[in-house]
Amino acid sequence: MPYLINGNSGKAPAGPADEGGFTGWSLVGADHVTSGEQAAARQRPWQGGPDWVSVQTRAHVDALEIDAPPVLGTGSRTRVTATVTQGARSVPVGFPLAADWTGSPNVHIGDRDDARHRHTAVLDPSTGTLTALRPGTITLAVTVNGTTQKVQIRIGAAGAASTA
The missing domain is CATH 2.60.40.10 (Immunoglobulins)
Incomplete structure (x- = not known):
């Protein structure tokens, strides 16, 4: 993952709500990838690899x-x-x-x-x-x-x- 653009958590949002302007935080998850899955992804990169990184944007909820x-x-x-x-x-x-x-x-x-x-x-x-x-x-x-x-x-x- 080269970078993650995250929203505001300690100040007011920069944009309107319907354009993603809200306060919250991001939960980043990384799953273990076995050596077999790594080898398969290297040998056949066109098939795609395992889905091992996920990000959830969690809004502050009143x-x-x-x-x-x-x-x-x-x-x-x-x-x-x-x-x-x-x-x-x-x-x-x-x-x-x-x-x-x-x-x-x-x-x-x-x-x-x-x-x-x-x-x-x-x-x-x-x-x-x-x-x-x-x-x-x-x-x-x-x-x-x-x-x-x-x-x-x-x-x-x-x-x-x-x-x-």
Whole structure:
């Protein structure tokens, strides 16, 4: 890793929140690479090597909020967002700010095509799109720097109230 550009941790951000201006810190991780993995990477560099360095940008969190509708109709799609509050500043949760989206067992986090029959809804965290597949109640959660916020959403029959 030749260098890491890090955000502010002891003073006000230099830019607006929607352009990455927030306070926080970075967690750098390095995993052990075996001698076999090292040799394979040297012999076949075009295949790429093991993913051994990672960086998480951890925002300072005074408060965390999820914006999602309480009810969504089957077959409907809506956008789910999260916001971190830092003093008077509201920061949208998204790159470069590290966040983990999770859900109840009946929620698939990821691509819609990978959902199974047991899944009531699908959340694509890269776009924030929540797709209601069948009736039921789901829980979505987002964690930013150790702070977690949860929301419950009822998936009703097609045509149920929605804020999509």
